[in-house]
Structure formats: C-alpha cells, structure tokens
Amino acid sequence: xxxxxxxxxxxxxxxxxxxxxxxxxxxxxxxxxxxxxxxxxxxxxxxxxxxxxxxxxxxxxxxxxxxxxxxxxxxxxxxxxxxxxxxxxxxxxxxxxxxxxxxxxxxxxxxxxxxxxxxxxxxxxxxxxxxxxxxxxxxxxxxxxxxxxxxxxxxxxxxxxxxxxxxxxxxxxxxxxxxxxxxxxxxxxxxxxxxxxxxxxxxxxxxxxxxxxxxxxxxxxxxxxxxxxxxxxxxxxxxxxxxxxxxxxxxxxxxxxxxxxxxxxxxxxxxxxxxxxxxxxxxxxxxxxxx
Amino acid sequence: xxxxxxxxxxxxxxxxxxxxxxxxxxxxxxxxxxxxxxxxxxxxxxxxxxxxxxxxxxxxxxxxxxxxxxxxxxxxxxxxxxxxxxxxxxxxxxxxxxxxxxxxxxxxxxxxxxxxxxxxxxxxxxxxxxxxxxxxxxxxxxxxxxxxxxxxxxxxxxxxxxxxxxxxxxxxxxxxxxxxxxxxxxxxxxxxxxxxxxxxxxxxxxxxxxxxxxxxxxxxxxxxxxxxxxxxxxxxxxxxxxxxxxxxxxxxxxxxxxxxxxxxxxxxxxxxxxxxxxxxxxxxxxxxxxxxxxxxxxxxxxxxxx
Ligand SMILES: Nc1nc2c(ncn2[C@@H]2O[C@H](COP(=O)(O)OP(=O)(O)OP(=O)(O)O)[C@@H](O)[C@H]2O)c(=O)[nH]1
Ligand SMILES: Nc1nc2c(ncn2[C@@H]2O[C@H](COP(=O)(O)OP(=O)(O)OP(=O)(O)O)[C@@H](O)[C@H]2O)c(=O)[nH]1
Ligand SMILES: [Mg+2]
Ligand SMILES: [Mg+2]
Numbered sequence: 224x225x226x227x228x229x230x231x232x233x234x235x236x237x238x239x240x241x242x243x244x245x246x247x248x249x250x251x252x253x254x255x256x257x258x259x260x261x262x263x264x265x266x267x268x269x270x271x272x273x274x275x276x277x278x279x280x281x282x283x284x285x286x287x288x289x290x291x292x293x294x295x296x297x298x299x300x301x302x303x304x305x306x307x308x309x310x311x312x313x314x315x316x317x318x319x320x321x322x323x324x325x326x327x328x329x330x331x332x333x334x335x336x337x338x339x340x341x342x343x344x345x346x347x348x349x350x351x352x353x354x355x356x357x358x359x360x361x362x363x364x365x366x367x368x369x370x371x372x373x374x375x376x377x378x379x380x381x382x383x384x385x386x387x388x389x390x391x392x393x394x395x396x397x398x399x400x401x402x403x404x405x406x407x408x409x410x411x412x413x414x415x416x417x418x419x420x421x422x423x424x425x426x427x428x429x430x431x432x433x434x435x436x437x438x439x440x441x442x443x444x445x446x447x448x449x450x451x452x453x454x455x456x457x458x459x460x461x462x463x464x465x466x467x468x469x470x471x472x473x474x475x476x477x478x479x480x481x482x483x484x485x486x487x488x489x490x491x492x493x494x495x496x497x498x499x500x501x502x503x504x505x506x507x508x509x510x511x512x513x514x
Numbered sequence: 515x516x517x518x519x520x521x522x523x524x525x526x527x528x529x530x531x532x533x534x535x536x537x538x539x540x541x542x543x544x545x546x547x548x549x550x551x552x553x554x555x556x557x558x559x560x561x562x563x564x565x566x567x568x569x570x571x572x573x574x575x576x577x578x579x580x581x582x583x584x585x586x587x588x589x590x591x592x593x594x595x596x597x598x599x600x601x602x603x604x605x606x607x608x609x610x611x612x613x614x615x616x617x618x619x620x621x622x623x624x625x626x627x628x629x630x631x632x633x634x635x636x637x638x639x640x641x642x643x644x645x646x647x648x649x650x651x652x653x654x655x656x657x658x659x660x661x662x663x664x665x666x667x668x669x670x671x672x673x674x675x676x677x678x679x680x681x682x683x684x685x686x687x688x689x690x691x692x693x694x695x696x697x698x699x700x701x702x703x704x705x706x707x708x709x710x711x712x713x714x715x716x717x718x719x720x721x722x723x724x725x726x727x728x729x730x731x732x733x734x735x736x737x738x739x740x741x742x743x744x745x746x747x748x749x750x751x752x753x754x755x756x757x758x759x760x761x762x763x764x765x766x767x768x769x770x771x772x773x774x775x776x777x778x779x780x781x782x783x784x785x786x787x788x789x790x791x792x793x794x795x796x797x798x799x800x801x802x803x804x805x806x807x808x809x810x811x812x813x814x815x816x817x818x819x820x
Contacts, residue, residue: 258559260739263550323762323790324624324735354790355632355663356656363655377663406790408765443622445556445739447767468623471708473741496623496653 244277244285252292252514259476259513262446265483269295293510299479300506304488307435307463309343309399314392316400316425316432320418320459321439322451323406326467326493328357330439331401332364333493333501339368343398348388349374350381350421351405361403368498371395381405381417382424389428402433409454422459435462437490442468442475452481461485467493470500474513522547523585541573544588548808555768555807558743561777569595589808596804600772604797605757605782609643609728613698614689616727619759620718620749623706626761626787627733628657631703632664633787633795638699639670646697647672648688650681650721651705661703668792671695681705681717685724702727709748722753729756731784734775736763742771743778750779761787764794770807 249270256266272295276282282291309315317334319327328351335345347365349372351357358374365372373388385402392400404421407414425432438461440448455461464482466475469492478489489504523544545566552562573591609615617634619627631647638645647665649672651657658675665672673691675684685702692700702725707714722730732746732755749755758779760772763786772783783798 254559257553258740260556260741263553322737322765324626326624354660355628355667356659359656359659360654367655408762410766411764441624441735441737443735443739443741443745444737445767445770446554447556447737447765450766471622471741472710472744473739477739 243283244273244288248285248288249274252288255514256292256476259474260445261476261513262449262480265299265480268483289514293507293514296479296510296513297506299483300489300504300509302482302486302488304463307490309338309434312431312434314346314389314397314400314429314432315434316389316402316429317435317437318402318404318422318425318433318459319437319439320404320455320461321406322408325406325439325441325444326465327351327406327439328360328364328403329496330437330465330467330491330493330501331361331403332368333498334491335364335370335399335401336368336498337501338399339370344396345370345399345401346388346392346395346397347372348385348400348402350384350388350402352377352379352381352384353405357403357405371397382421385421385424386428389425389432409451409458415454415458419458435490436460437463437465438487439465439467440475440478440481442466442492443471443473444477446477446480448477449480449484452485452487456485456487461487463488463490465489465491465493466504470494475509476513478509523588538570538574540584541570541588544585545570545573545592548588548592551808552770552773555770555809556737556739556742556774557770557807558740558774558777561743561774564777565595565599565773589810593801593804593808596773596807597800600776600800600803601782601798604799605784607729607784608756609699611728614646614692614700615698615729616688616700616702616725617729617731618702618704618721618725618727618753619731619733620704620753620755621706621733622708622735622745623654625706625733625735626759627651627706628660628664628703629790629792630733630759630761630785630787630795631661631701632668632792634785635665635670635701636668636792637785637795638701639668643699644697645670645699645701646692646695648684648691648700648702649673649675650684650702652677652679652681652684653705657703657705664792671697682720682724685721688725700725700727709745709752715748715752718753730754731756732758732775732779732781734758734760734771736760736769736771736786737765737767738771740774742774746775747778750781755779755781757781757784759783759785759787760798764788768807768809769803772803773807 338345349358349361494500635645649658649661788794
C-alpha cells in the first residue's frame with residue numbers, strides 16, 4: 224500500500240500544479256493502474272478513453288482525471304446479473320471452484336456463516352478428497368459455525384460424495400448446499416474433466432442445480448487470473464466471482480480485465496481469515512481503492 | 515506467444531535491412547515491445563523499467579550477427595540479461611554444519627508452504643539426508659493434520675504438535691525431536707501470513723531466533739502479480755531470506771514474479787513446484803524461466819540455430 228499511496232500522492236501533487244492533462248501525468252496513471260494488476264491492455268483502454276475525452280474537451284481539469292478513471296473502472300465492474308438469491312430454490316446449490324490455494328474452503332466457511340446469520344440452514348460438502356487433510360479443514364469450519372458436513376474418506380470419488388450429499392440435503396430439508404472442490408490448475412485437462420463430471424452429477428440429481436458456480440480468485444494473482452477465468456468459464460460456465468485476500472497490499476485489479484472480457488459479476492470479497500471477513504462487492508469502493 | 519513478441523520485433527526492425535549496428539533509437543523501439551511483454555508476464559512496473567534501461571545500455575552499439583535478424587539479436591540480449599539477473603546457474607540448499615540443521619518455510623497464505631515442506635522432505639531423503647517435519651502453523655484449520663498426512667505418505671517423522679501449542683513452544687522442541695527421531699534436517703512449516711501483519715511477522719522473527727535455521731525460504735506463488743515486490747521485500751526485511759521457492763509453475767502463468775522477487779531480495783530461487791504431488795519439485799533453471807517470462811518456450815533452440 225505504501226508505494227501506491229506515495230504514487231497517488233505524487234499524482235495529486237502533479238494534478239494540483241497543473242492546468243492541463245499532459246503525457247507525464249498519463250504516465251504516472253499508467254504506473255498506478257499497472258501496479259494494481261489491471262494489465263497492459265485494460266490500462267491502455269482506460270487511458271485511451273481518458274485521452275479521447277481530453278481531446279474532445281470533455282475533460283480538461285486534471286483534478287477530474289482520477290474521478291473520470293474511477294468512473295470508467297466502476298462501469299466495467301458493475302456487471303448486470305441477477306443477484307445470488309438462495310430463496311430461489313431448495314436446496315440452493317453452490318459450487319466453489321478455482322486454482323490451488325486461492326481460498327475456496329475458507330470462503331465456504333465464511334459464506335455458510337453469512338447464510339446462518341440470515342436464518343438459513345447451510346450444509347457443507349467436502350468434495351476435495353485429494354489434498355491432504357482437506358476434509359478435516361472443512362470439518363473444522365463446520366464445527367466452528369455448527370453446520371452439518373458431508374464427507375468421505377480421503378481418496379474417495381468426489382462425484383460419489385456430492386451424490387450422497389444431495390440426497391442428505393433433500394432428506395434434511397437443508398436450504399443451501401456449499402460444495403468445496405479441490406484446487407486445480409485450469410490448464411490440467413483431466414482435472415477439469417473431473418470437475419465437469421461433478422457438475423453433471425449435480426445436474427442429474429437436481430436439473431436446476433448448481434444454482435451458483437463461484438470462481439474464487441486470489442487478489443495477489445496477476446494476469447494469469449484472466450486465463451483462469453476464461454478456462455473455468457469455458458469448462459463449466461461461471462455465475463460469479465469471489466476475490467479473496469484483499470486485506471493484503473495487492474489491489475486485485477485483474478478483475479477489471481476479467482469483468483471487461485467475460486462480463487461476470489463479482490459477488491463477494493474476502494478480507495481476512497476470520498468468519499466475518501467476507502463482504503459484498505462494491506464497485507465504487509473498489510475503484511477508489513485502486514486509484 | 516513467441517510469435518507475438520518476435521513478430522512485433524520484426525515489425526520494429528523491418529526498415530533496418532542491411533544495418534550493421536543497432537542504434538539507440540531502434541533499440542528503444544524494440545525494447546518498448548519487450549517492456550510490454552514483461553508487464554504482461556507480471557514483472558513489476560519498476561523492475562521492468564530498470565531492466566529495460568540496463569538492457570538498452572548493453573545493446574546499443576552491439577554488432578548484429580549476420581545470421582540473426584536484429585529482432586532475434588535483441589531477444590538474445592534480453593534473454594541473457596534476464597537469465598543473469600535470475601542467478602545464472604541453479605543454487606543448491608546449504609545444510610553444512612553440525613546437524614540437525616533447520617529449514618524454515620515462510621510466505622503468504624496458500625502459497626504452498628506445507629506442500630513444499632513435504633516435497634523438500636522427499637527430495638532430501640532421496641539425496642541421503644534424514645529430514646523430519648515440524649508443524650509450526652497452529653492457526654489454519656487442520657494445518658497440522660495436513661503435514662502429518664504428508665509425513666505419513668512419505669514415511670518421514672512429524673513432530674506431533676497440537677494446535678493449542680504456541681509456535682514458539684513447537685520450535686523450541688524441534689531440535690530434541692530431531693535428535694530423538696535421528697533426523698539431521700528439520701523442515702519447519704509456518705503459518706501463512708500477510709507481510710503487513712506485524713504481530714505475525716514478529717512471531718516469525720522469534721521462531722528464527724529459537725531455531726537458527728540455516729535456510730529461510732520464501733515460498734511464493736508463480737501466479738503472483740505486481741505485489742510480489744512488496745511481499746518479498748517485507749519478508750526479506752523481517753527475517754533475512756536465504757532463498758526462494760516458486761510454486762505452481764505447472765499452470766500457464768508466465769511467472770514474472772520470479773524476476774521481481776529476485777530483483778528486490780537478491781536471493782536465489784532454489785526450487786520450483788510443478789504440481790500438487792510430492793515428487794513435483796524441480797531445481798530452478800534461470801534460462802528456462804527467462805524463456806517463460808518472455809513467452810517463448812523454444813527461444814534457446816531458435817537462438818542456437820541462428
Ligand atoms: N489474508 C487472507 N487469507 C485468506 C483469505 N481467504 C483465505 N485465506 C487463507 O488462504 C489460505 C488458503 O485458503 P483455503 O481456503 O485453504 O484455499 P483453497 O482454495 O481451499 O485451497 P486448496 O483447497 O488447497 O486449493 C488459508 O491460509 C486461508 O486462511 C482472505 O480473504 N485473506
Ligand atoms: N498445481 C500446483 N499446486 C500446488 C503446488 N504447490 C502447492 N500446491 C497446492 O496449493 C494449495 C495450497 O498449498 P499449501 O501447501 O496448503 O499452502 P500453504 O502455503 O501451506 O497454505 P497456508 O498454510 O494456508 O498458508 C494446495 O492445494 C496444494 O496442493 C504446485 O507446485 N503446483
Ligand atoms: Mg480447499
Ligand atoms: Mg500451510
């Protein structure tokens with residue numbers, strides 16, 4: 224955060240001493256946007272938009288420049304999509320997917336906690352049967368928030384776990400089913416096939432489900448997150464994004480090119496490792512934090 | 515991918531047929547393309563800028579080899595400079611001295627520390643060492659279970675810590691456990707933490723003072739973006755890193771973080787993680803990493819042919 228603030232201060236100073244928007248100012252803005260992980264293309268896109276406005280004399284005042292950039296960013300991030308509404312179905316099935324270590328399991332714990340606070344009964348499903356102690360990790364979360372969990376032995380077929388879990392969810396009249404999947408590289412064909420199979424099993428049991436497929440992205444990740452989103456989208460179709468680890472110094476700017484290209488809504492952001500460190504996404508606040 | 519940078523460079527040099535030497539201006543034009551490629555690979559903005567400035571100095575006035583197009587010549591210079599910057603040759607672990615020696619793994623949440631502890635244990639025992647595993651993460655749910663599971667898979671002793679213990683207490687018992695289990699290396703898994711979390715960073719300093727580890731390795735995710743400099747810098751300032759392990763290189767991340775981390779810490783990257791399984795650990799090759807960052811898998815063969 225330090226170097227970004229220093230940079231932002233510098234831009235403020237530049238802006239204050241300036242009557243016109245010039246190349247030097249634009250270059251400093253480029254540095255801010257690139258270091259926030261927006262990527263070269265989206266940074267150029269945003270700066271071009273601003274340059275055009277300057278040319279058309281819609282934007283002349285340097286002080287308005289940052290505001291204009293924030294508005295452009297906010298427009299990209301405000302993706303129109305139906306809200307995530309768990310009362311739409313019973314059980315409402317959510318599948319959590321993403322590459323290794325981004326925060327899927329932790330986010331399931333936090334999300335289930337939110338549902339409980341809203342008076343719903345969630346159930347956790349440990350469909351990561353691969354990683355060492357993955358089910359135990361989810362179990363700790365289930366204990367912590369006192370919600371039921373369905374798990375099997377390590378090494379079990381994740382599809383079988385999900386199949387059983389959906390039966391259990393219906394028998395117990397659970398409101399929301401949260402399925403934790405194993406982290407996997409989007410480039411690994413066999414692991415992506417396994418995920419598609421899991422998806423098919425859910426559909427076979429409940430034709431409308433899964434109601435949400437949430438891709439978890441780590442705010443510390445750079446441009447590779449764009450490829451992650453593309454390939455998970457191609458394989459399954461994503462209904463929303465969750466951006467974790469925004470409590471660090473990374474800005475998570477890579478969601479801007481992702482939202483621009485794939486038009487996916489960001490549902491929540493993760494701000495820590497505790498139960499209530501999950502917040503609904505706010506595009507305006509996000510843009511302000513970047514710039 | 516190789517094509518994109520090389521095609522761009524060809525365009526830059528189209529008007530240069532028959533030129534004997536690269537001039538300042540055409541080097542600048544070419545390096546502008548290289549800079550964009552580095553940024554797309556997540557090399558930090560400032561690191562990329564400094565790097566480009568150094569390469570420009572080095573490239574101006576160089577002979578363009580007859581068999582090379584100027585574009586390839588620039589790529590060759592860039593590639594060599596990148597490789598040099600990342601350490602030239604691979605660096606082994608230093609475990610000299612009286613056993614048991616400690617290796618402490620540190621890093622952000624989810625970077626791959628616990629898995630890498632398992633991988634290193636396997637690697638060391640294959641090379642004739644007798645490692646043991648010390649779980650000093652009492653915060654993440656089931657972190658100790660995770661390391662115990664890996665130890666069981668590898669048949670390597672794991673200190674039976676409890677999540678009610680203090681990490682400092684666990685560290686203090688490590689040497690005795692190593693002796694008791696006849697181990698000569700202690701691999702210490704620490705909790706993931708943010709570099710700005712002063713409380714937990716102070717804990718790391720205390721663990722270091724108790725353990726006096728020979729190696730303190732930053733475990734960093736190859737997909738990390740621009741924040742890599744901040745993270746690596748802060749960990750280095752706090753505990754004095756001796757090396758870096760870059761994980762998750764089995765994906766398609768270009769891995770520019772490798773350059774950023776090397777630039778801010780000066781620490782060698784010693785290993786790379788290339789999968790979730792315990793045998794998915796490789797020695798770091800700076801030249802392969804430069805090709806990857808530049809987005810050209812086969813740059814070496816192209817340059818060699820030229
Ligand atoms: N600081 C911070 N840490 C987080 C956040 N979300 C998750 N974590 C931490 O990140 C690490 C990885 O989280 P997990 O939930 O295990 O990630 P995962 O995606 O389930 O990982 P795999 O199942 O191994 O692929 C843990 O140490 C979490 O406590 C967050 O928003 N902020
Ligand atoms: N594909 C791939 N996955 C890896 C690699 N190294 C670790 N992982 C995975 O990354 C995830 C996180 O690994 P962990 O070892 O739990 O990470 P950690 O740093 O100990 O996490 P915390 O203790 O929560 O901070 C797990 O799913 C691992 O299987 C690698 O080289 N490639
Ligand atoms: Mg998980
Ligand atoms: Mg760990």
